[in-house]
Amino acid sequence: MVIGFIGLGNMAKAMIGGILKKDIVSCEDIIGSAATKKTCEKVSEKFGIQTRDSNRKVAQEADVIILAVKPQYFTQVIAEIMDDVDENKLVISIAAGKTLKWIEGAFEKKVKLIRVMPNTPALVGEGCTAVCRNELVSDEELAFAMSIFESFGQASVVNENLMDVVGGVSGSSPAYAFMFIEAMADAAVEGGMPRKQAYQFAAQSLLGSAKMVLETGKHPGELKDMVCSPGGTTIAAVRVLEEKGFRGAVIDAIKACIDKTKQL
Structure with missing residues (x-):
């Protein structure tokens, strides 16, 4: 089984790292191509994979073709490889906004196609992929694909009509989390804590809170209430967040992200 990556950016590197860590295939069975020779050389040196000097060669040799380029390049890339993709090859797309129907139309034929939406925490093995x-x-091909996505985090099958929602709630949400961490750290710095330590405290607290949601199975509201003692400091902070429209701002931000994804 040869896995071919067209595009060797951050997400492709996260996937390659996960595949090799979980021994899904060996490095000899992974090939890739990129826009520049320098990128190919760097990825090859880091992971020991083979690279090719054209997208067509990757498509010709691979059994599973992972399209890991930005959405705006899809038309060009698919035009390059469409004649080399037959009914025996599995194509996986990680592009936001490009539906199964759109991709099939670009190929001008039916192909075995999986669409996924990963996120950047995949780079540290904590991705969330739809x-x-x-x-x-x-089912066997889907199971193999799921083993790839689960090699760098969690993965779940969803109906395609939810993919734009996934983009808002997990695909783009690391940016919101980073902003929250930065804001908490800024407040700690204002209170006198060194910047580096402030980031550590803020980030670890967010990490631990997320882990509590996932591992306890408790409702986030219940976990919040566990921290909020009557007349205490936490409920005072929660009141300010509510007064400032914290929840509404988050909901509006994710809605804007979903609406923008639908326009891609």
Whole structure:
């Protein structure tokens, strides 16, 4: 089984790292291509994979083709490889906003196609990936693809009509989390804490809180209430967040992200 990456950016590197860590295939069975020779050399040196000097060569040799380029390059890349993709090859897309129907139209034929929406925490093995497939993809092929996505975090199958929502709630949300961490750290710095230590405290607290939601199965509201003692400091802070429209701002931000994704 040869896995081919067209595009060797951060997300592709996260996927390659996960695949090798979990021994899904060996480095000899991963090939890739990129826009520059320098990128190919760097990724090859880091992971020991083979690279090719054209997207067509990757498509010709690979059994699974992962399209890891930005959405604006999809038309060009698919035009390059469409004649080399037959009914035996599995195509995986990580592009936001490009539906199964759109991608099939670009290929001008039916292909085995899986669409995924990963996020950047995949770079540290804590990704969250949504997955959907077309009717040509078998259960066995889907299971193999899921093993790839689960190698760098969690993965779940969703209906395609939820993919734009996924983009808002997980695809783009690391940016919101980073802003929250930065804001908490700024407040700690104002209170006299050194900047580096402030980031550590803020980030670890967010990490631990997320882990409590995932591992306890408790409702986030219940976990919040566990921290809020009557007449205490936390409920005073929560009151300010509510007065400033914290929840509404988050909801409006994610809605804007979803609406923008639909326009891609």
